[in-house]
């Protein structure tokens with residue numbers, strides 16, 4: 001209790017110091033049940049877009065999106081990112097072909113369901129996949145593996161034929177967990193795009209390009225940087241705000257010496 005009182009006293013001090021300095025900061029009141037504001041709406045209505053119009057996005061909008069990325073927080077303000085913007089259709093097609101080829105290898109090596117049940121190949125691949133799964137539990141999840149097989153079969157496009165692809169490069173020397181900083185940076189970029197009526201999709205498969213010396217040289221990707229993620233950008237085809245299912249996770253709430261479980 002004494003500690004709480006001391007904390008409240010410190011807070012009072014902070015407000016007093018502000019008042020003495022003549023610059024009292026405003027508290028925004030948000031009433032219970034208020035409509036979602038513009039930022040919340042952008043978050044709620046954003047969907048991954050996998051079908052784009054042919055029309056190119058004006059360059060100044062891409063610049064504005066990247067500016068929002070540049071202003072995102074990072075551990076120690078280390079800003080472990082670099083942006084590559086690819087709007088050359090032939091280059092995007094080349095990246096697509098490289099990643100599709102890599103998915104083909106991935107699928108044949110690990111997706112044992114693509115081999116005839118009962119065959120030696122099915123048995124050997126399944127054993128290898130199970131072993132690999134133990135060593136790297138989140139690498140061969142069925143969702144990306146299924147998508148890799150669809151890409152390998154030409155039934156799913158890696159970059160969704162988007163007119164613009166932004167590659168997010170990560171500086172591996174970033175403080176702590178630069179992967180998180182990249183995630184936050186990309187989220188700022190994606191939400192800015194949403195506010196302009198643009199569609200985006202994160203592309204984890206873009207990491208496959210790191211395996212290609214030729215693509216790394218062409219794109220200028222070199223240590224300490226690597227491709228962490230990509231974001232496709234374009235004008236969406238169809239309704240980009242359709243709702244999507246989300247799980248309800250319990251929220252554990254501690255307040256005034258009590259613990260509650262909320263949903």
Ligand SMILES: Cc1cc2nc3c(=O)[nH]c(=O)nc-3n(C[C@H](O)[C@H](O)[C@H](O)COP(=O)(O)O)c2cc1C
Nearest residue numbers: 046047048049050158201202203204205206229244
């Ligand atoms: C880091 C990350 C990587 C992703 N990689 C891909 C991808 O390679 N291809 C794809 O079509 N979607 C990809 N997605 C999109 C997810 O599938 C999508 O966010 C999820 O299904 C939820 O749908 P929503 O974005 O419409 O809310 C990725 C999402 C994230 C956050």
